[in-house]
Amino acid sequence: MEQKILIVEDEKEMARGLRDILEFEKYEVSVAGTGKEALLAVGRREPDCIILDLMLPDVNGYEVCAEIRRNRVNTPILMLTARSQDYDKIRGLEAGADDYLTKPFSVGELLARIRALLRRRGLYAQGQDIDVVRVGSSVVDVRHFSVQRGRKEYPLSHYEVELFKLLYANADQPVRRDHILERVWGVENYPTNRTVDNFIVKLRKKIEDDYKNPKHILTIYGVGYKLSP
Numbered sequence: 570m571e572q573k574i575l576i577v578e579d580e581k582e583m584a585r586g587l588r589d590i591l592e593f594e595k596y597e598v599s600v601a602g603t604g605k606e607a608l609l610a611v612g613r614r615e616p617d618c619i620i621l622d623l624m625l626p627d628v629n630g631y632e633v634c635a636e637i638r639r640n641r642v643n644t645p646i647l648m649l650t651a652r653s654q655d656y657d658k659i660r661g662l663e664a665g666a667d668d669y670l671t672k673p674f675s676v677g678e679l680l681a682r683i684r685a686l687l688r689r690r691g692l693y694a695q696g697q698d699i700d701v702v703r704v705g706s707s708v709v710d711v712r713h714f715s716v717q718r719g720r721k722e723y724p725l726s727h728y729e730v731e732l733f734k735l736l737y738a739n740a741d742q743p744v745r746r747d748h749i750l751e752r753v754w755g756v757e758n759y760p761t762n763r764t765v766d767n768f769i770v771k772l773r774k775k776i777e778d779d780y781k782n783p784k785h786i787l788t789i790y791g792v793g794y795k796l797s798p
């Protein structure tokens with residue numbers, strides 16, 4: 570089945586150019602010209618990836634992004650910015666963007682970013698059925714809730730496994746703390762940010778060779794955490 574991409578861009582020529590490129594690559598493309606249209610299209614068309622221009626006539630891309638995430642939609646979002654705009658990466662990540670690209674960009678770069686986002690989404694959507702994966706010198710066995718490092722084996726708890734799977738599905742990308750809270754703990758059991766930090770320490774103790782100097786489960790200050798397997 571064709572993967573669906575939503576382009577949110579008010580400049581007609583830019584939108585048309587993007588549409589042509591993506592349709593040529595056999596994506597199913599739709600275009601929204603305003604933030605409001607974008608939110609409607611997300612609900613109606615359920616895209617697999619969203620290309621979101623930062624400058625829109627009604628609301629800016631950050632706000633659109635945040636609203637999409639508030640609606641509990643986890644579709645990957647690639648933010649487009651003009652070189653003259655001062656794109657704030659932290660603000661973008663906090664709003665829920667997954668990646669960004671500065672105009673003008675090459676077609677090759679655009680397609681590579683989209684493929685990467687779709688691949689990560691695919692990893693996560695595959696029922697998160699990672700099985701046994703290597704992280705540094707540790708072997709994490711998700712199915713059997715254990716970590717093997719050297720000759721030692723450490724058991725993993727339910728939440729540790731869920732946290733690991735979420736980080737792994739987003740490998741090499743920062744995952745926001747509030748996103749972790751929502752995905753791993755859910756709203757009903759909404760714990761504090763402290764909970765996430767405590768579980769990160771637990772995971773580090775099992776996975777990292779030196780948990781005080783982590784090499785794989787990294788803190789991204791002001792945002793959250795990133796797993797670099």
Ligand code: CA
Nearest residue numbers: 579580622624
């Ligand atoms: Ca624009």
